[in-house]
Amino acid sequence: MRGTLDLMILRTLLPGPNHGHAIAKHIQRTTEDLLQVETGSLYPALYRLEASGWVAASWEKSEKGKRARYYRITPKGRKQLASEQSKWNAFVRAMATLLKPTGEEGP
Amino acid sequence: MSSMFRRFLWWVRGSRKEAELREELEFHLEQEARERREAGLAEEEALWAARRDLGNEARLKDDIRSIWTWRPLDELSQDLRFAFRTLFKHRAVAVFAIISLALGIGANTAIYSFMDALLLRSLPVGDPDSLVVMTWRSKHVTRPKPGEPSAFVMHSGDGSTFATSTGQEARIFPLPAFERLRDVAAPVLSTIFVRFPAGTLTVQVDGESELTNAEFVSGDFFRGIALSPGAGRLLLPGQQHSVHRRRRDGRGIRRDRAGHHGRTLSTAADQSRSRPRGRATAQRSELVLGGDHGPPARPRHA
Numbered sequence: 001m002r003g004t005l006d007l008m009i010l011r012t013l014l015p016g017p018n019h020g021h022a023i024a025k026h027i028q029r030t031t032e033d034l035l036q037v038e039t040g041s042l043y044p045a046l047y048r049l050e051a052s053g054w055v056a057a058s059w060e061k062s063e064k065g066k067r068a069r070y071y072r073i074t075p076k077g078r079k080q081l082a083s084e085q086s087k088w089n090a091f092v093r094a095m096a097t098l099l100k101p102t103g104e105e106g107p
Numbered sequence: 108m109s110s111m112f113r114r115f116l117w118w119v120r121g122s123r124k125e126a127e128l129r130e131e132l133e134f135h136l137e138q139e140a141r142e143r144r145e146a147g148l149a150e151e152e153a154l155w156a157a158r159r160d161l162g163n164e165a166r167l168k169d170d171i172r173s174i175w176t177w178r179p180l181d182e183l184s185q186d187l188r189f190a191f192r193t194l195f196k197h198r199a200v201a202v203f204a205i206i207s208l209a210l211g212i213g214a215n216t217a218i219y220s221f222m223d224a225l226l227l228r229s230l231p232v233g234d235p236d237s238l239v240v241m242t243w244r245s246k247h248v249t250r251p252k253p254g255e256p257s258a259f260v261m262h263s264g265d266g267s268t269f270a271t272s273t274g275q276e277a278r279i280f281p282l283p284a285f286e287r288l289r290d291v292a293a294p295v296l297s298t299i300f301v302r303f304p305a306g307t308l309t310v311q312v313d314g315e316s317e318l319t320n321a322e323f324v325s326g327d328f329f330r331g332i333a334l335s336p337g338a339g340r341l342l343l344p345g346q347q348h349s350v351h352r353r354r355r356d357g358r359g360i361r362r363d364r365a366g367h368h369g370r371t372l373s374t375a376a377d378q379s380r381s382r383p384r385g386r387a388t389a390q391r392s393e394l395v396l397g398g399d400h401g402p403p404a405r406p407r408h409a
Binding site for chain 2: 019020021022025038039040043044047048050051052053059062066067068069
């Protein structure tokens, strides 16, 4: 679904800034390997989010002492996250209602 | 900062962005390889696995680059480069094209500014639409026989007259005619004034000499065209009366376009520090008109 990756990235950045690799790993770990973020779509998404002003990037030292590009969510990104999240919740509710067996289905 | 502006900045700093992207992806690969090593893979294998995971690096970079490469701008710069390359290759054609374009544009601009000054812009005076020029008309001139007084009223050598089918026309008026006109013009004309070119004069303003075009004008001139001085004082109505009385050589009457005076006064306004040329002209006109009246050395409003 469109915007799902953006939503995941923004949510992951909510606790604090992180670099691309850590974002991918965090999503993978939190969802118990159910969701795997491909590198080929992660970085374009990050740059797209940066261009939209939802995340900001800066070069900082990583925990291993190497220079890494850290992304952090901006106030505009927080607003975007809230609106995406409510959209997603509505979608989930709609799907749940649709898929719930009611027993009164069909002829 | 809008998204468009941010992308534009990235595009401008293209090479630096490239280097940053390379470094970022290298960092990612390193992290990935380290993780796989820690999971028990051999050094070489870990590196390969990380690379595989990254996928097609060139394509990835292309995808990212397309975010900050603003396509229309990129294509425009390509087109411009191509255009200049082609121009440089066919130099003779290019030079001729550029010269003819330049001449065409220049000629058009010149013609337009000329027409603008001539037709579109009105005079910088109080009420340009109400200005009229009066022309003196008389019967055909018959040259008087030697010894006989001339019957023709215009005997000034200064003004040019020209023949028409009905008689003789001139832009100069005999002084009695001007005085008579001034007395009876009131219901039709608000002011009536005279101007006559006085040629080029040397005017000294604060010790600096300068050549300027001067005019003889009558006292009502400045009131008539409703000009206010940039500085100093203008010739006032009535200040040339006694002078004119004695000068019966037929100085012409004109209500005309402001010509030199408009220019002189407007440049005078730029020089508020120095004594304005407008005033100098006014003084001078009084001096000259009073030329045969007595010693002209003492201007009345100096």
